[in-house]
Structures are given as C-alpha cells and as structure tokens.
Amino acid sequence: MIRLVFTIIAGVLLGGIVHLVSVLVLPRIATEDAYSRLTPITKLNAVTQLAPADPTNALMPYMDPAFAVAICRYDLSGGALKLKVPVSQAYTSVSFYTRNELAYYAINDRSAGKKVIELDLMTEAQHNDLPEDEDVTAADRLIIDSPTATGLIVMKALAAEPGLMPQAQASLAASSCNVQTEMPAKQAEAPQARR
Amino acid sequence: MRLILITLLALLIATAVGIGATWMTTTRGTELGTLTIGAWTARPRTGTSDVDPYSRATITRNGELPIGTGDGVAFAAARDDGKKPLDGRCDVVVSGVTPAARFWTLTLYDRKGHLVANSLQRFGFTSQEIVRGADGAFEIRIASRSRSGNWLPTGGIERYELMLRLYDTPVGVATRTQRDAPMPAVATVGCP
Numbered sequence: 448m449i450r451l452v453f454t455i456i457a458g459v460l461l462g463g464i465v466h467l468v469s470v471l472v473l474p475r476i477a478t479e480d481a482y483s484r485l486t487p488i489t490k491l492n493a494v495t496q497l498a499p500a501d502p503t504n505a506l507m508p509y510m511d512p513a514f515a516v517a518i519c520r521y522d523l524s525g526g527a528l529k530l531k532v533p534v535s536q537a538y539t540s541v542s543f544y545t546r547n548e549l550a551y552y553a554i555n556d557r558s559a560g561k562k563v564i565e566l567d568l569m570t571e572a573q574h575n576d577l578p579e580d581e582d583v584t585a586a587d588r589l590i591i592d593s594p595t596a597t598g599l600i601v602m603k604a605l606a607a608e609p610g611l612m613p614q615a616q617a618s619l620a621a622s623s624c625n626v627q628t629e630m631p632a633k634q635a636e637a638p639q640a641r642r
Numbered sequence: 643m644r645l646i647l648i649t650l651l652a653l654l655i656a657t658a659v660g661i662g663a664t665w666m667t668t669t670r671g672t673e674l675g676t677l678t679i680g681a682w683t684a685r686p687r688t689g690t691s692d693v694d695p696y697s698r699a700t701i702t703r704n705g706e707l708p709i710g711t712g713d714g715v716a717f718a719a720a721r722d723d724g725k726k727p728l729d730g731r732c733d734v735v736v737s738g739v740t741p742a743a744r745f746w747t748l749t750l751y752d753r754k755g756h757l758v759a760n761s762l763q764r765f766g767f768t769s770q771e772i773v774r775g776a777d778g779a780f781e782i783r784i785a786s787r788s789r790s791g792n793w794l795p796t797g798g799i800e801r802y803e804l805m806l807r808l809y810d811t812p813v814g815v816a817t818r819t820q821r822d823a824p825m826p827a828v829a830t831v832g833c834p
Contacts, residue, residue, distance in 0.1 A: 454648045458655025465660025470667065470699045477702040484705050501757060501765070507705050508755025509716075511807060512765040513747045537770075538745050538809055542710035548701050550689045553710025555810050557744070594691075601707060605745055605809070607770035609763075 474547040481507050481548050482520070482599055489520045492528065492626050494602070496619060499612060513607070515615035519600040519624035523593060526626045527569035534562050535604035535618035537611070541566070542603070545595040552591050559589075566591055567627075568600070600624060668703050672696045679820050681828040682717035682806060686815045689715070704755065714743070714809035720753075720801070722828040728804065730758075730786055730796030732833040736804065737781040738826035743811035745769050748782065750794055751803050758802065760795040767792060780826075804828070 474480075484506055489495040496517045500510040510516070521528050532541055534556040541564055542553040554564065567590045574592050602622055604615035674694045675687040688697045689711035701708055709716050721727050728734055740746050749766030752758055757765045767782060773792055774780045783789040786798040796802060806825070813823045 450648060454652045455655060458652040459659055461652060461656030462659025462663070465656050466663040469660060469664040470695050473664070473668070473699040474702040477705075479705050480702040481705045481707045501763075502759040505756040507707060509706055509751060509805065511747055511749060512757060513749075513768045540710075540713040540809070542707075542713050544707060547698070548707060549691060549693065549698070550708050550710040551691050553689065553712030555713055557810060558712065599707070603713075605747075605768070607745070607768050 481544075482546055482597075485518055485520060485599065489518045491520055491522055492525075492624060494519050494619075494622050494624055496616060499616075511603075514603045514605055515612060515619050517602045517619040517622060519602070521568065521593075521598055521600060521624065523568065523570050523573065523596045523626075526628055527567055527573050528624055529627050530564075530566045530568060530600060530622075530624045532564040532602050532622040533618050534559070534564065535615050537607045537615070538605040539564065539618070540603050542601045543568070543591060543593065544599040544601065545593070546597045547595075548599075549594070551594055554589075565589065568593055570596055664699070667696050668700045671700060677817055679717075679823055679825045681719040681721055681723050682825045683719070684715050684717045684813075686711065686715050686813075686817070689713070690815070706755070709807065711814055714807055714811055715813050717806045717808070717825065718803055719806070719828055720803045722830045724830070726830055728784075728802050728828075729830070729833065730799040730802050732785070733789070733831045734784040735781060735829050735831050736784065736826050737779065737829075739779055739824050740769070740806070740826060741808060741811060741813045741823035743769075743808035743813070745809045746811075747807050747809075748794070749805045749807070750784065750796065751805060752799055753801050753803060755803075758795075758797040758799055760797045762795055764793075764795060767794065 494517050498504055500512040532539060540553060540555040542550060544550055571592050574590060602619055604619050606612040606615040674696055675685055677684045677686060685697055687693050688708040722734060746769045747766055750758055772780045782792040782794055784794045784796055786796045817823050
C-alpha cells in the first residue's frame with residue numbers, strides 16, 4: 448500500500464517535470480506555428496502581401512481585419528537586411544518576430560518620425576562587424592539586432608474604413624526588404640545619400 | 643516483476659499529468675502576467691522579449707502573431723461584466739470610452755480566433771467608423787439581428803470573443819488599474 452502511494456507521488460512529481468519541460472520545448476517543436484504557416488505562401492527576403500483577413504481564409508487566428516498585412520520572411524545568413532516601408536495615411540507599424548514568434552521589436556510610423564520607415568536588420572555578429580565609423584552610427588540610421596538568423600517582419604497598414612483598404616494595400620505594396628550584399632560599400636555611401 | 647510494474651505505473655502517471663497540464667495551460671491560458679480591467683484581459687508582456695513560457699507555448703501552438711509592444715496592446719473579453727459568457731444569440735452592449743490611443747479596433751471572433759461570416763461583411767469596428775454621442779462616448783450593439791447605430795453582427799454563433807486592440811497607446815506593461823486605462827463596459831441586455 449505504501450509502495451503504491453509512493454508510486455503515485457513519484458508519478459505526479461515526475462509529471463511536474465514533464466509538464467515544465469514540454470512547455471519550454473513546445474515553441475521549438477510546434478509545427479503549426481505562424482512561421483510554418485507562412486512559409487509556403489511567402490518569399491524569402493522579399494515582401495509578400497497577405498489577403499485581407501476574412502472568415503474563409505483563416506491563415507492565423509486573431510488577425511485584425513482592419514489592417515492590410517505584408518510579410519517579409521527573412522534569413523540573415525546571407526547578409527544584413529534593409530527594410531523600407533512607406534507610411535500610409537492612417538497608421539503603419541512594423542513588428543519583428545524571431546523564428547519562434549518572439550516579438551522582439553515593433554515600431555510605428557510616429558516613433559519612426561518620417562514618411563518612410565527605414566531599418567537595417569542584422570544579427571548581433573553582423574552588427575559587431577560594422578566599422579566603427581561615426582557616420583554609420585548616425586542617429587537616423589536605425590539598426591535592429593535580430594536574436595535569430597531567421598524570422599518574420601510583419602508590416603501593417605490600417606484601413607480606418609473598409610473603403611480605404613485598397614489604399615492601405617497600395618502603400619504596403621511600395622515597401623521593400625532586400626539583403627544588402629556588398630555591405631561595406633553601401634555603408635560608405637549611405638550617409639551621403641540621406642537628406 | 644513488481645518493481646517493473648510500479649515503475650511503469652509511475653511513468654504512466656507522469657506522462658498523463660505532465661502532458662495533461664501542458665495541454666490545459668496552453669488551451670485555457672494562465673494568469674501569468676495578465677492585466678484585467680473589467681471584462682477585459684490583456685497580456686502586455688506577450689509583445690516583448692520577456693514573455694512568460696506559458697504564453698510562448700500558447701502562441702506557437704495556436705500559430706498566432708502577438709501584437710508587439712511598440713505597436714499596441716490587445717484586450718480580449720469572453721465574458722461580460724457580470725461574468726456571463728458572451729452569447730451570439732443575445733444582445734450585448736459595449737459602451738463607454740477607451741483608453742488613450744491613436745486608433746483602436748474592436749473585432750468579434752469565434753472561440754478559435756476566426757472571424758465570423760455575416761451578410762454585412764462586418765467583422766469589427768475601428769475608432770474612425772464608430773458613431774459617437776456628443777460626449778465622445780460610444781455604444782456598440784452586438785446582436786444576431788440588425789440593430790440601429792453601431793451594430794456588430796454575431797452570425798448567431800453560441801460563444802464568441804471580443805478583442806479590443808489599442809494602437810500607439812501608453813497602455814502596456816506599466817498599466818495596472820481602470821484609472822490608467824478606462825475600458826468600455828460589456829453588458830448583456832437581453833436574450834430571446
């Protein structure tokens with residue numbers, strides 16, 4: 448009898464460990480996560496617009512139907528990424544997610560303070576390799592460190608009324624995200640090219 | 643022989659308890675890091691790097707993309723102010739004011755997070771579309787049949803969830819009470 452009670456207690460204690468481990472491991476092994484769902488329909492290191500959320504296309508749960516959404520699925524192993532998103536009439540935001548949907552950074556049009564949200568996305572190692580040039584660290588050059596080499600950039604433009612949806616989509620269509628191949632040359636000319 | 647049986651039993655209990663607890667917490671959610679104001683619950687930390695492990699597991703399991711903190715915050719309500727589950731066959735009124743934000747949207751989802759089909763193609767309201775009273779307060783009527791004013795159709799589904807998203811807002815991790823963030827009231831006013 449005592450042995451049985453002991454077995455049950457041991458089982459429950461072990462179960463606690465199983466629970467903690469499974470919760471911690473789940474983000475890594477989930478196969479139906481947003482990144483996996485977006486992989487077949489998005490291009491790597493390019494902007495793909497998503498169809499507006501409606502009941503028939505439930506790609507991801509809890510999408511806001513008032514927004515036009517575009518995705519840039521990135522892989523930084525080939526070099527840093529340059530992102531340009533023109534600001535729409537109402538409200539524009541750019542959110543960054545790691546491969547496991549950790550929202551590590553988000554910015555909106557007002558905090559960007561310009562007509563075009565311009566960002567450089569790179570891994571920490573690539574950031575450290577940047578030349579220690581004062582022009583490069585100029586305040587208007589926004590550099591984001593990605594914790595992982597792959598991930599998602601989600602660009603959203605608000606259509607304040609349903610009729611404004613085409614406009615919001617058009618402003619997102621003008622956005623771009625490309626890998627910068629010759630990094631040092633680009634950096635040398637970038638500060639002069641700015642207003 | 644007996645030792646093997648007992649070990650097997652212990653392992654079996656461990657698996658059941660462990661996986662069961664994980665399933666429960668990722669489907670129902672935990673109280674970790676939640677901000678509850680009236681009927682509304684938000685998890686401001688899901689939009690930051692220091693999200694708790696339970697929310698992370700839930701997010702990846704359901705395939706969601708949480709709203710980033712620099713973007714906004716999302717409040718969900720599955721029950722009204724009287725703790726009654728929101729019923730799509732009843733009339734529910736969402737009224738009052740919202741916290742300071744540049745824009746907000748109110749959206750109706752089924753319990754799986756999908757939009758609900760309706761003939762009007764209306765899935766929610768934005769702060770720009772809403773008809774307000776002279777004092778700036780608004781009233782949204784959520785019902786299966788058409789109503790005057792701001793009508794949000796439910797499609798007659800039994801259970802639904804409302805999500806109020808505030809964009810470009812000071813509401814977030816530091817928010818604690820109704821005084822920082824005055825949320826609209828949710829009331830069931832009549833059931834057929």
